[in-house]
Amino acid sequence: MSTRPISNTRSVTGIPSARLITWWVIASEIVIFGGLLATYVMHNLGHPEWRAAAMHTNTWLGALNTFVLLTSSLSAVLAFKAADTLDGAKAAKFLRLTALGGTIFLVIKGIEWTREIHEGFVLSSGGFWSFYYVLTGLHGLHVLAGMIILLVVAADAAKNRELQRVECIGLYWHFVDIVWIFLFPLLYIAR
Amino acid sequence: MISEAQPMISEAHIHHPNYVKIWAILVVLLMVSLLGSMSSIRSVVLIAAFGVALTKTYLVTTNFMHVNVEKRWVPYLMGIFLAFMVILFAAVAPDVMKHSGLRWSNDAAKHAVESGMQPASTKHE
Amino acid sequence: MSTQVPHAEQGIFQKYFWSTDHKIIAMQYLFTGMAMGLIGGYLAYVFRMQLAFPGHSVPGFGIVTPGEYNTVVTMHGSIMIFWVAMPVLIAAFGNFLIPLMIGCDDMAFPRINRLSYQIFLLSAVVLVASFLVKGGAFGGAWTSYPPLSASGAYNLTPLGASLWLVAVALEFVAFLLGGVNFIVTAMNSRAPGMTMYDIPMVVWMIVLASIMFMASVGPLIAGAVMLLFDQTLKTGFYDPARGGDPLLWQHLFWFFGHPEVYVVLLPAIGIVAELLTVFARKKLFGYKTILYTTWATVIISFLVWAHHQFVAGIDPRMANIFSVTTLLVSVPITEMVFLYIATLYGGSIRFHTPMLWAVAFVAEFMIGGVTGIFLGASGTDIYLHDTYFVIAHFHYTFVPIAIFSVFGGLTYWYPKMFGRMLNDTLGKVHFWGTAIPFNLIFIPLFITGAAGDQRRTYNYALFAEQSRPVLQHLRMFATFGLLVMLLFQLVFLFNFFWSLRHGRRAEANPWMANTLEWTVPSPPPHGNFAKLPTVYRGPYEYGVPGRIDDYWPQDVPN
Ligand code: HEM
Ligand SMILES: [Cu+2]
Numbered sequence: 122m123s124t125r126p127i128s129n130t131r132s133v134t135g136i137p138s139a140r141l142i143t144w145w146v147i148a149s150e151i152v153i154f155g156g157l158l159a160t161y162v163m164h165n166l167g168h169p170e171w172r173a174a175a176m177h178t179n180t181w182l183g184a185l186n187t188f189v190l191l192t193s194s195l196s197a198v199l200a201f202k203a204a205d206t207l208d209g210a211k212a213a214k215f216l217r218l219t220a221l222g223g224t225i226f227l228v229i230k231g232i233e234w235t236r237e238i239h240e241g242f243v244l245s246s247g248g249f250w251s252f253y254y255v256l257t258g259l260h261g262l263h264v265l266a267g268m269i270i271l272l273v274v275a276a277d278a279a280k281n282r283e284l285q286r287v288e289c290i291g292l293y294w295h296f297v298d299i300v301w302i303f304l305f306p307l308l309y310i311a312r
Numbered sequence: 313m314i315s316e317a318q319p320m321i322s323e324a325h326i327h328h329p330n331y332v333k334i335w336a337i338l339v340v341l342l343m344v345s346l347l348g349s350m351s352s353i354r355s356v357v358l359i360a361a362f363g364v365a366l367t368k369t370y371l372v373t374t375n376f377m378h379v380n381v382e383k384r385w386v387p388y389l390m391g392i393f394l395a396f397m398v399i400l401f402a403a404v405a406p407d408v409m410k411h412s413g414l415r416w417s418n419d420a421a422k423h424a425v426e427s428g429m430q431p432a433s434t435k436h437e
Numbered sequence: 438m439s440t441q442v443p444h445a446e447q448g449i450f451q452k453y454f455w456s457t458d459h460k461i462i463a464m465q466y467l468f469t470g471m472a473m474g475l476i477g478g479y480l481a482y483v484f485r486m487q488l489a490f491p492g493h494s495v496p497g498f499g500i501v502t503p504g505e506y507n508t509v510v511t512m513h514g515s516i517m518i519f520w521v522a523m524p525v526l527i528a529a530f531g532n533f534l535i536p537l538m539i540g541c542d543d544m545a546f547p548r549i550n551r552l553s554y555q556i557f558l559l560s561a562v563v564l565v566a567s568f569l570v571k572g573g574a575f576g577g578a579w580t581s582y583p584p585l586s587a588s589g590a591y592n593l594t595p596l597g598a599s600l601w602l603v604a605v606a607l608e609f610v611a612f613l614l615g616g617v618n619f620i621v622t623a624m625n626s627r628a629p630g631m632t633m634y635d636i637p638m639v640v641w642m643i644v645l646a647s648i649m650f651m652a653s654v655g656p657l658i659a660g661a662v663m664l665l666f667d668q669t670l671k672t673g674f675y676d677p678a679r680g681g682d683p684l685l686w687q688h689l690f691w692f693f694g695h696p697e698v699y700v701v702l703l704p705a706i707g708i709v710a711e712l713l714t715v716f717a718r719k720k721l722f723g724y725k726t727i728l729y730t731t732w733a734t735v736i737i738s739f740l741v742w743a744h745h746q747f748v749a750g751i752d753p754r755m756a757n758i759f760s761v762t763t764l765l766v767s768v769p770i771t772e773m774v775f776l777y778i779a780t781l782y783g784g785s786i787r788f789h790t791p792m793l794w795a796v797a798f799v800a801e802f803m804i805g806g807v808t809g810i811f812l813g814a815s816g817t818d819i820y821l822h823d824t825y826f827v828i829a830h831f832h833y834t835f836v837p838i839a840i841f842s843v844f845g846g847l848t849y850w851y852p853k854m855f856g857r858m859l860n861d862t863l864g865k866v867h868f869w870g871t872a873i874p875f876n877l878i879f880i881p882l883f884i885t886g887a888a889g890d891q892r893r894t895y896n897y898a899l900f901a902e903q904s905r906p907v908l909q910h911l912r913m914f915a916t917f918g919l920l921v922m923l924l925f926q927l928v929f930l931f932n933f934f935w936s937l938r939h940g941r942r943a944e945a946n947p948w949m950a951n952t953l954e955w956t957v958p959s960p961p962p963h964g965n966f967a968k969l970p971t972v973y974r975g976p977y978e979y980g981v982p983g984r985i986d987d988y989w990p991q992d993v994p995n
Contacts, residue, residue, distance in 0.1 A: 127969065128541035136383055138545045138625045141314040144386055145617040149651045150395045155397030156656020156692075158684060163401060167421065168680050170428025184346050188339060191368075195335040198376045202328045222528035245671040247428075248680035255662060295376045302368045306361035310349045354991065393652055400656060403759075404688040406752040413752045420677030426678070428939055 128205040134240035143289040147296045150263075154300050157259065161252045161307065174249035177242060179233060186229050187301065193222025194298045197271075197291040200278075204288065209228035209281035216275035216287065219294060230261055256304055263297045326381055334375045340369055439846035459744035463533035464854070466556050469561060470525035473516050476565070478923055480513040489916035493894040495758065504593050506895045507576030512568075514579030518697070519608050520561055522839040526704040527650075528557070530572050530846055531619050531643040532562050533854065536635045537954035537961060540628025540970040540992070545621045547940030567600035576600035578893065580690055583683045585673035587667040602665045609654050609661075616647035626721065628953070628992075630972035631830060634725065635991065637952050637976040641728060642707030646700045647707030647733055653696035660689035683882065687749055691742035699738045703731065705842035706773065709795045713777055714977045715950045716792035717784025718987050721777045721977040729768070730769045730776075737766040747815045756815045764815035770806055785980070785987075789948075790864030794845030796874050798837045805833030808883070823893075829879040836875055844871070844929070851936070852943030856960045859940060863932040865944035870925025881893060881911040949988045952976045956992055 129138055136144075138204045165171055200215030210295075237250075244254045267290070277283040331402020341364045376382045380386045411418040411425070453461060479497075486495040488508055494500050501509070532550065536543055544550045567574040577585045579594040581601070589595025623636065623644045642922045664676040664686060673679030673685050720725070743751055743759040775800050786792065808830040811817045821827060844867075851859050885908045890897070897903045897912075946955040954961070954971055970992035978989035 126534060126541070126543035126547060126964075128543050128622060129545050129547075131541065131545075133627050133628040134383065134624050136386075136625070138621050142546060142617050142621045143624055144389070145620055148390060149613055149617070149655060151390060151393045152397060152652055152655025154655075154656050155394060156400060156689065159397050159401040159404070159656070160408070160659070160689070163405040163678070164682070166405075167409040167411060167427055168428070170476075171424050171680070173428075180346070180349060184342060187342055191335060191338045191342065194372065194376055195331055198331050202331070205326070205328070229794070244666065247672070248673065251663075251666070251672040251674060255608075255666065259659070290378055291445075291734070292681035295372050299369050299372055302365050302372070306345060306365050310345065310361040311358055316626070321469060396652055397656075399740065400688070400692055403755060404685065406755055407684045407688070407750075408682045410752075412753060415748060418677060418682075421680070421682065424680045 124171060134271075137285060139285050139289050140292070141291050147292065150296060151216060153245045154259070157256060158303065158307070161256060161296055164248060164252065165307075168248055171247070171249040172312045174242070174247055175308070177237065177240065178253070178308045178309050179236070182229055182233050182304050186225045187227050187305050189222050189226045189229065190298045190301050193219045193226070194295050196222065197294045201288045204284045207281070207284065209278045211274040212284065212287050213279035216271050216278060216290070220271040220275070223264050223271070226264055231259060253266065255310055256308065260297070260300055262298070267294050267297055326378060329375050331375070334371055338368055338371060341371075438873045443658050455551070457543070457551050459532045459536050459544050459550060459959065460854075461551055463529050463531075464746055466524045466532060466557070467529035469558060470521050470529060472523075472656065473520040473561060477513050477516040478520055478926070480509045480516070481919060483921060484509045485512065485916040485919045488897075489913040491596030492900060500749060503896075504576060505573065507578075507592075507893070508568075508574045508594065508597070510580050510893060512574050512575050513562075513588065516564070516606070517835070518579065518701070518841065519605060520564065522701040522835070523608070523612060524557060525685050525843050525990065526701050526839065527619075527643055527646055528554070528615055528637070528709075530704060530708065530850075531615070531647070532678050533850065534637075535622055535640055535643065536626070537853075537957070537965055538976075539623060539626060539631060539951045540642050540966065540972060541567070541622070541626045542964045542966065543934075543967070544618050545626050546618050547612055549955070550618050553611045553618065556607055556614065557611035558610060560604045563600055563607065564604040566605065566622060566667065567597045570596040570600065573597055579692070581664070581686075582689075582690075583664065583667065583686050586686075587664060587675050589668070589681075589865045595700045598629065599665060599668050602661050602668070602820070606658060606661050609658055611648075612650055613654070616651050620644055622771075628970050628972050632990075634728075635972055637707075637973045637978075638710035638721065638727065642703040642710075642731065645731060645735055646703040649696050649703070649738070650700045650749060653693045653700075656689045657693040660686060665811055674730050684746070686753065687746050688743070691745045692739075694741040694745065697739050700829075701733060702834070703735075705838040706777075707800065708842045708846040708849075709777065709798050710780075711952070712791045712795035713780050714979060715849075716789060716795070717781050718787070718979045719780055719784035720979055722779040722782075724975065724977065727773060727776055730772050734769045734773075737762060737769070741766055741813075744813050744815070747818045747901055760813060760815045764810065767806060767810060767813070774803060789848075790859070790861055790868055791845045791849035793839050793865065793868045793872075794848065795927075797868070798841040798845065801833060801841065801872075801875070802837040805830060805835075807838065821886065823891055825882040825885035825890045825892055828892050829882040830888055832879050832882075836879075840871065842877075844868070847933075850954075851949065852947050853954055853959050853961070855937055855940075855957075856943055857936050857938075857940030858943050858947065859936045860932050867925055867928040867932065871922055874918045874922035874925070877923065878915045879918075881915045881918075884908075884910050885915075938967065946990075949986075949992050951978060951988050953991055 134139060134141060196215045196218040200212045200219065203211035203215060242250050244251055270290050271294070273284045274283070278287055345361050349357050349362070351357050351360070356375040373387075406413060411421045451486065456462065460974045482499045483495055484503060484506060486498075487501040492500075531542070572589075572594045575581070575592070575597040576594045577598060585591045586598055589598065592598055623640055627636070663672070666672040668673050675683045676682045677683065709728070710721055725777055740762045741759060743755055744763045747756050783798075797894065804929075808826070812827065812830060848859050848864055851857075888905060888908055889903075890905065891903060891910060894900070894903060897905065943959040944956055948955070953972070957966055957971060972991045973994055974989065974991055976991055980987045981989055
């Protein structure tokens, strides 16, 4: 759809609407993940017995996934740099690389889950595991959603259209990265 | 359909720091937290892990998300939303984290802790 | 500059169901909300009849079983708050008013707006469909406390419980999508010249409510997922024997739930602000003070939630803190009421129907606020909690909010929405037929509550310590009040639909108001403004000395 209302093109705050709405979406996500993390932390502190369960998560795979996400963030921001110089083709390339990073992340996460389930740790295996699966699952859903948006934005960017969206999906992607930056120590190290 | 202006990418081209360098620092930080996790002193593990997480967050938000050049109120707004979560934690933790308080005690939770700790100390794999 | 050309050949479906026009989406929200309101009112009728004539067959329903009673009460509360107050006050008025009042052609993101309504509609469908599943719709109270809500063996509505959670979660997503759109539109798309302090109060209030909703609902979304897993996947998030904690849900629910009451309150007082100034022909008293007061209310109302849990076994030291913050939050609200009364003082008041609703809102809401003080003090609340005193208290707040301000706003903006005037005489009949019975319903309930009647009780006669036969005539009285009130709603429905066709045609500005929506034809065309306006002054310049007209529209150059 090429017709856009004038309301969409106005920018009284000085922040373009697309970026402004992204910030508000991130704010609403902060409280979703923040609330979940806060409840996990308070439960965890009250239940020292959960540490035994936490010993079963694989720190190396977690670290590898952290590395993957950090790298995908790099390519997301490089896509923004390309879009900033109006190089849509290059931006699209970097966005697709970012989505590839997301795929690798999900594959590794899937391997972890499979291993854990094989060891008999499922969603209902006790407090730690319930939180573990909900936290990583919710985060994984955000990665998945981010990947879909990345590919949509990349398709437009390749034709030099809607380049302002490159920055926005990047912001969102970095936010998802930051969530993982906290999930990693909480689930794989602090135990 | 005539519009007032085409949507802007951003008001002015912003200064792009050397992103690869930032990424390299982030990876080094990841190593630090891994090294820290090998320590047998719990406080070292925790400080390394969460110190690194906070530093990484700072690097990502300023350099990748550009909040330092964004309008001032944006980081403040995010901070307020985070502060609400801190308040939530502070007011809920006395009930959920602790298992007894002034004239109350959560026996079910205490029991869960006790029975959970037992196998961990007896059967040491 | 021109605005969008109307599409010549749009099918009915395209125009009314797939439109991205904010006015159409507002109507979708309005009519869905009204339909849900009819369901919610019917449910109130069913349980009130059961309470007045326990065990007798209720005409139009039949014998009410204890399980059905729980379902009916739960669904009444859920529907009225999530599927009536929210969509009508925030989404319908917000969608209709924000672009028009800030002088632009649509929302900043029309397609996100359409998606918001579609998700909302889906949530309503899921909720209504849950009446049909095995066991019936959820019966564990609109607050859905575990362990009752977590186990189908306790609430007896296992499927209904999960569908309820899904519906509520979808509704939250719809309002998050709608909310970000409202916020961004109001921040970014205002007409040239419209400063922060030229924004009409109702727009401010809807935007602040959207921000509040967004900041409070996050933890509950996470909590709802956890509860759903407790119900269906055998987790123990809220089960203390398995390391969980049922109190956690209460905290997450009320961390959202208390701000939520202000989420619906703010749009209502915004609407009332518009009505009071227009019909008193006076400047809004203390625009900036009201604004800052509202900000203070928004912040403080995040710090009071545990007053709903005084008897739940929370740490008593916390109860003290929450008592204090609760009493504090009544200060800014009181101040606002004073400012509204000051707006009326010395005005040349015109008692058209919308004004009646606005004044009644202020008067009745005060009763709700004052009784809240009794409940906010943890000492008295230990006695009053879970009695009909609580019911009466929050209905003295919610009914002015969801009924009075909505009818006031609807009668005021009806000409703009539909291009015709509502009948004023019928409007007044409907007003008195609603406002008087409303008090007849809930004043008796204050008394029965203070006497000890517990809420969520199916039949008092079944419990020796709850029976209190002397109170039965009060319980019946309240039910008669409800019957009268429901009957008078027919007057409104008739007026509403009859006037769509036969009402007097409305000119652009029938109330001689200042705000921008009155500068365009009634109803506004697609794209709203033939020429997008520029704003020269605030919205409340009524009765300015030295001018011939007693109003001064925002877009008229000096
Ligand atoms: C038509 C007029 C109304 C009447 C006669 C009415 C009556 C009642 C009664 C008697 C109860 C208590 C039932 C019980 O706990 O045993 C109740 C509950 C409730 N009502 Fe209403 N109500 C009306 C309108 C509204 C409106 C407009 C709202 C909100 C916008 C609302 C929100 C609620 C809520 C949240 C509950 C609590 C439900 C629960 O605890 O499960 N009601 N209502
Ligand atoms: Cu409250």
